[in-house]
Amino acid sequence: MALIVQKFGGSSVANAERVKNVAGIVTDTYKAGNNVVVVVSAQGDTTDDLIEKAREINSKPSNREMDMLLSAGEQISISLLAMAIEDLGYPVVSLLGWQAGFETDSNHSAARIKKVNTSRLKKELDKKNIVIVAGFQGLNKYDDITTLGRGGTDTRAVAIAASLHADRCQIFTDVEGVYTSDPRKVSNAKKLNEITYDEMLELATLGAQVLNNRSVEMAKKYNVEVEVLSSLKRVPGTIVKEVTKLEKMLVRGVTKDTDVTRISIMAVPNIPGIAFKIFGRLAAKNINVDIILQSVGRNDTKDISFTIAKDHCDLALQTLKDFDLLDGLEIISDSDVAKVSVVGAGMETHPGTAATMFKALYEKDINIQMISTSEIKISVLIDKKDADSAVSAVHAAFFAE
16 A cells, blocks of 8 residues: 655646546545545635735735635635545545644745644544645744745645655646646647656756746655646656666756846946855845856956846845945846756766757847856846747757657
8 A cells, every 4th residue: 555645736626627537536546545645725816816805905914914814725625625525435534734734934925844743644544534735834833824835735745745755746737747848838848757856956946837846855855756747637747756867868858937037236346255245145135046147357347147036126126225335336137038948967978068059049049148057957048038939949959859
């Protein structure tokens, strides 16, 4: 008998028909002789609808009250799924985050899991119940409800799988697995049978919307084997697991990320420690910096450019303007940019990867603004309007028919 953790996102339970479809998937897994824990998100656009309701009342509600509100969406979905499974004649119980033993820190709307008390989960499994758990919520030390933020349901599922030493964690989505690019945008995108944790982490961080990067980090840390598969088609998905056959791997995927802002600081004084002081202040505000470019310098100054997430732009600009060493300097931001990346373990030992990517962009007359590389990825910053064309061109260069 295996223990399987299954996660279903909001689109998978968006309406009654899909809830019943998920109930069928879950009960088929149970009928095969497995113990099953199911993690479910709020239905469809429920979270967005709740956010809109909040804005009708208060334009700037506290994060604590938003967590109270948004957690309600999952309470609806887990109970409806439990009812559907009951209707099929199977034993089932639904649990909110705190009932399932999730203890978090107090960072409302972006909480981190501190501990999973699995005693209730184990008791329910011992009773041969199918256990359904609310996706991205927990409880802090003050007994306040918290939410894990974007992608929290993926993270919750992997955390349960790690805590219970599950045999597999299945993440059901509206696509059939992990593809070499977004199959909705790139017609010849290919589904991968397997992918390494490191490759999946890079793809998730660089814009692939299949798995949340926090969930991949956790899966790698606790060696949880993850399968990404479709809730709409009963076909094998993509296995995310430890490194295998690196020598045969090259480019595994091409992604784009339009949630990017480039900030440039012009004529920065060329003094020791200035970069540390700039980026240290941004780090103190929890602003993550990605690509960084610094000019050679002229007239004892240098230009520094870097990229951040769009929603950190205002805070970053204010932080830089409050820094006295930058007083009077020109600070420019541009959100009409996109980051296009190629990812693949083993790229470092395969010469010509960068040249192939740059040639594909050149042939489409797409200008590169910034470049960042690592052992398993190459990222370029380009104009946002060229993003889709760039992804198609780069994908064609590496994945010819």
